Amino acid sequence: MTMATLTVPAQVPSPAEDAEQLRKAFQGLISFCFSLPLRFELMKCYSVTWIHYREELLKTLDKELSSDFERVVLLWTLEPTERDAFLANEATKRLTSNNWVLVEIACTRSSLDLFKAKHAYQARFKRSLEEDVAYHTSGDFRKLLVPLVSTFRYEGDEVNVTLAKSEAKLLHEKISDKAYNDGDLIRILTTRSKAQLNATLNHYHNEFGNAINKDLKTDPKDEYLKLLRVTIKCLTFPEKYFAKLLRLAINKLGTDEWALTRVVVTRAEIDMQRIKEEYQRRNSIPLDRAIAKDTSGDYENMLLALIGHGDN
DSSP states (O other): OOOOOOOOOSSOOOHHHHHHHHHHHHHHHTTSOOOHHHHHHHHHHTHHHHHHHHHHHHHHHHSOOSOHHHHHHHHHHSOHHHHHHHHHHHHHSTTTOOHHHHHHHHHHSOHHHHHHHHHHHHHHHSSOHHHHHHHHOOHHHHHHHHHHHHOOOOOSOOOOHHHHHHHHHHHHHHHHTTOTTOHHHHHHHHHSOHHHHHHHHHHHHHHHSSOHHHHTOSSTTOHHHHHHHHHHHHHHOHHHHHHHHHHHHHHSSSOOHHHHHHHHHHHTTTTHHHHHHHHHHHHSSOHHHHHHHHOOHHHHHHHHHHHTTTOO
């Protein structure tokens, strides 16, 4: 795809004019779904007006949106770090609190992307993400979530096998004792690299006969244990986690459009192909068909465009 030559307007429109133009452009976005590089190129060409656009987008998101289509377009138009900052802030508010969103951002982004999202959060909300997570959570949830959003994990592939074996044993001891909020258990999950953690959990499975998440299902209704399992899935097998989240969002009584929108928008340019493969493997129906059965109109078209409807 080649990008047409862009002409910078001689007179910069006002923020109100920008917002009105943006609203009128929503309908046209369906037929031309911006790729990430093209969105950034457009931002550079209109660097002055983009500041106004971004502020208007964030203000609109902060209000009750008029439609699911508007929300998916607005979230998609934001830069990923700005989007994560907005979603994280939304997840700490009383009426829209969602610990799963915080875990997703902390565990499925790279260390650098998480750092950038926290920087965007601080610039936007004049507080740290850690500060808001600590304030809006309590007990075991706070004990897990604050270090999760605070970490900067090593991203390399190097693994210490001896450490993996010893920490697998330590995890098994804590889980056997039902010490699910133990400091060492939380330390391992919140600080070890994903490669190291995968090695530890493989030793856990091989040595003790069960996957760790199976041993954490002693009380399926316990919300803290559920969050522990979500943390482990996001760190070790994110496409499996997102495929299940999509199934829950689509198949529940009344579609969970916020979860559906969030997953499609945040994973569209990262691992959506793997998520689609995992979804079909586990549900025996293609994701695009499942979305088409449960949504309609512009919202359906936008979601299908973002997941690559018709792509192999």
